[in-house]
Structure formats: structure tokens, C-alpha cells
Amino acid sequence: MDRANFFKDVYEVVRQIPKGRATSYGAIAQYLGVKSGARMVGWAMNASFTENNYVPAHRVVNRNGLLTGKHHFKNPNEMANLLREEGIEVEGNQIKNFADCFWDPSVELAL
DNA sequence: AAGCTGACTATGG
DNA sequence: GCCATAGCCAGCT
Numbered sequence: 001m002d003r004a005n006f007f008k009d010v011y012e013v014v015r016q017i018p019k020g021r022a023t024s025y026g027a028i029a030q031y032l033g034v035k036s037g038a039r040m041v042g043w044a045m046n047a048s049f050t051e052n053n054y055v056p057a058h059r060v061v062n063r064n065g066l067l068t069g070k071h072h073f074k075n076p077n078e079m080a081n082l083l084r085e086e087g088i089e090v091e092g093n094q095i096k097n098f099a100d101c102f103w104d105p106s107v108e109l110a111l
Numbered sequence: 112a113a114g115c116t117g118a119c120t121a122t123g124g
Numbered sequence: 125g126c127c128a129t130a131g132c133c134a135g136c137t
Contacts (some may be wrong), residue, residue: 001129006116006133006134007134024120024121025118025119025120025131026120029119029120029132034133034135035123035132036119036120036131036132037119037132037133037134038118038119038120038132039116039117039118039119039120039132039133039134040119040132040133040134040135041118041119042117042118042119042132043116043118043133044118044134045115045118045123046118046135047135053124053135056114056121057118062116062118062119062120063119063120063121066116068118068119069118071118072118
């Protein structure tokens with residue numbers, strides 16, 4: 001596939017994450033069909049900052065529900081803050097009820 | 112052009 | 125249970 005399309009697809013998926021939910025890089029990568037493209041998803045998020053379209057990257061965390069990407073935000077606290085406002089309980093840099101608010105595109109979007 | 116890096120994940124010790 | 129290693133793909137220097 002076109003890598004540009006891959007990035008675009010990642011953005012679309014992330015934007016479709018419902019409020020109060022969160023997903024993992026691996027889940028998105030798997031949904032896109034990329035076996036181990038989790039890193040690319042994260043990289044796409046980094047590129048999303050350059051995109052004109054806003055992407056709720058704060059809803060994307062690693063497989064452990066850890067807010068690994070918070071450090072890349074303008075304000076690292078903003079990521080946890082946004083998640084907390086959406087009803088997601090955040091313990092330090094990790095989502096407490098991650099399993100409860102986990103949103104799997106492969107299931108929810110059910111392509 | 113070639114090599115490094117990176118917001119990951121899984122496996123092994 | 126925590127630290128180290130490997131596999132992965134695309135962008136950036």
C-alpha cells in the first residue's frame with residue numbers, strides 16, 4: 001500500500017475512536033493489516049502533529065495502556081488530562097481501566 | 112545512498 | 125517480575 005495512505009488510514013482510525021475509549025498501536029496496525037507496524041502507527045502519530053487535521057493521539061496508547069506518547073505532546077500532562085476528562089481513569093502515565101475502555105478497530109469497525 | 116532511529120510487541124533469560 | 129534481544133517498516137539525517 002502507499003505509505004501515505006497508511007498514515008492517512010491511521011489518522012482516520014484514530015479519529016474514529018469514541019470518547020472515553022482508547023486503543024493500542026498494535027491494534028491499529030493489526031487492523032490495517034500490518035503485522036508489526038505498531039511502530040509505524042506511533043510514527044504516524046508523530047507525523048500527525050504536522051498534519052492539518054487534528055488526531056486524538058491521546059487515545060492511542062501502548063498495549064499495556066501506558067501513555068508512552070505523552071512525552072511527545074506539547075505538554076505531557078495534556079494527554080493524561082484529556083483522557084481523564086473523557087472519563088478514562090489514568091494512573092500516573094498508565095490507564096487504570098484500560099481493558100474496560102479498550103477500543104479495538106478490528107472489532108468495533110469490524111471490517 | 113546508506114544507516115539510524117522510533118509514541119511497539121513478543122519472547123527469552 | 126524485570127532487563128535484554130530480536131523483528132518490524134517507514135521516515136529522517
